[in-house]
Amino acid sequence: MVTLKATGIVVEYNPFHNGHLHHVQEAKKRTGADVMIAVMSGNFLQRGEPAFVDKWTRAQMALQSGVDLVFELPYRFATANAPVFAKGAIEILDAAHCHAYCFGSEDGTIQPFLESMELIDQHRVSYEAAVKEAMSCGMSYPKALNEAYKHILEDAQKTDPPVDLTKPNNILGYHYMEAAKEIRSSMTPVTIPRIVAQYHDDAVAGNAIASATGIRKTFFTSGALEEVSGFLPEASERLLHKWQQEREAFGSWEYFYPSLRLIIIREGASRLTSIAEIVEGMENSIYKAALSNQTFSGFMEQVKSKRYTWTRIQRMITHILTGFTTSMREEIPHASYLRLLGMTANGRDYLNRTKKELKLPLVSKAASFKDPSLTADIRASDIYALAMTQDKGSATLGTDYLNRPHIL
């Protein structure tokens, strides 16, 4: 049997837009891939937010726009900081037997990443000490990392860093490469430049590029999908329309806040301390803010602090909402399965051919696989479904448990 060459990408698709389409097409072309594999966040995302639409819908968008296989990045990794997020994603792509992985970056070429990695490797001890020190002074993780990186550049007497690690996509890319090195993956790293958002004129033509954040923001401001359709491939637009007809609302913290608030009040400050990422003292300010705020924006305004990034706080409340504790998190050191959310005929062909080379069990029927990480995924999906239908009580739960992958 001829081996098919697969390229992996790490995605959130919140929602899938023209920039994502471009990335899939470019990644495929540059790596000469036969098959495109995406590892995608589930219903809660890396910035600690509920997804705009659920993972099954987002997987369909991907399958209709050039992706052949979609695996779920487990909740534990999808909602974690950059190094852990990257580790889970790379473990899955490596287990799926990808030849290469491709990420968008501000830098856009791979050589500087390799140089930065080498530089940091040469100064590993002082680098890690500097990260630790910066964090003990109350710096957020991303800032501490950059502080340490700056120290190393100074030590090496470099004025220009090989890669600018203050840029968010460069940081993720760097962590993918570190994670791949850590597990001695044979995958080739490839990066392509991120496309800068274009103007609204292009949107009218239907092929404009805007960030997913920008698209959601425009939608939530106007309430009309028509306002953002210029930035979306046809499949995305159609699936978003279908979602809107069926559910009335899209996922957001504003919409989920009544559910979050109920849970915070019921838990009380002291029980919140068992939740993952809750650091001392935050349980009190989160509890007090929930007591006195009827809106999510008011809540965050009161909770936010200089000490923790907005994203970090959102990750805390994500774990509160889903009931994800520190001890649950500790039970999940590595990605432990390939949860298939969907595949094309081409993807299925790939799986049939590489079955024996997959390094982790392939899960297409979640009900028949027991794993603490999968339990967390399923619970997060159920909570998402309940919060989406909070006023109707109509959520059919257990569907995530029973759902089978989309086959295109």
Added chain:
Amino acid sequence: MVTLKATGIVVEYNPFHNGHLHHVQEAKKRTGADVMIAVMSGNFLQRGEPAFVDKWTRAQMALQSGVDLVFELPYRFATANAPVFAKGAIEILDAAHCHAYCFGSEDGTIQPFLESMELIDQHRVSYEAAVKEAMSCGMSYPKALNEAYKHILEDAQKTDPPVDLTKPNNILGYHYMEAAKEIRSSMTPVTIPRIVAQYHDDAVAGNAIASATGIRKTFFTSGALEEVSGFLPEASERLLHKWQQEREAFGSWEYFYPSLRLIIIREGASRLTSIAEIVEGMENSIYKAALSNQTFSGFMEQVKSKRYTWTRIQRMITHILTGFTTSMREEIPHASYLRLLGMTANGRDYLNRTKKELKLPLVSKAASFKDPSLTADIRASDIYALAMTQDKGSATLGTDYLNRPHIL
């Protein structure tokens, strides 16, 4: 200063109806009371249900219909079985310096209660052994109590029991008297016969009597307060209309079910085991039923079992909803404060005169009193408020904490 004579009553007022009005008036007359003191369940009731309207509204109904002082029966006692419910209520009435307490009963005279108590006291050891044995055979508490009572009657060769303890109001009355004896209260027990529900013809005349359960059922079936107004004093009717205008919905498990379901799914079966009253195995059936049922009736249909009464199961889910654990419950052995929900001028006068004789601290500003039982009351009130406004996110929490008693 002349001492005022107070009579205590134990109430739920869910909602306050003509039968309650009759009871207040009769109790006052028969005991020659200057002041009527009600100890009233808060937002969750003895059958393990959310109240039809909140405790502040129900306290107002009472104050406008002959009650002078309303104290809250703390959550821990209000949602417990008959002996514990009775104990908390009697401790509060005794602490409020009542001369007498008066309860409605099927029997209607006090002598048979005294005889039953004496009988059980004489056979205390075999009685308690029989209760224990019956419960170990899987019998519910009320049934076990009756089984033990039957044994004693047989031993004493009595064919007619002094009091029929299969009747719900007789049972409560018996427990009030046991609780009063336990704390050596000097209060005089008085009972008056319960009035049997009348026909609808009387309702039209505006002074018919129906049970609170019947009134709620009729309302929930028709959705119209007009259908039940014949059973309600004018004050109750007016306050229910006001509530309806402001809140749209009335408290019920059907309405609270989406909130309950969210919490059950988030907790997962294993964490439910820490909740008060959850007995082994129930955590699994409750979790499974929540997963697969979109309505409360479907949920209960699946959860109900021969082993546990409907009421018992409802108490379990009440504690799940409010997050009330076994260890919280153990921290509250006795009533520890008199939480004032409202008073008339007459009630205020009484408090001024008896201030020094009150056996528990009088709490009219909850914010300035720290107590684990009060914490549970406040949390239960907040959860009730959130579940009542689940789809609007408009609950102003912390109001229970800050609320001051109604003064009429």
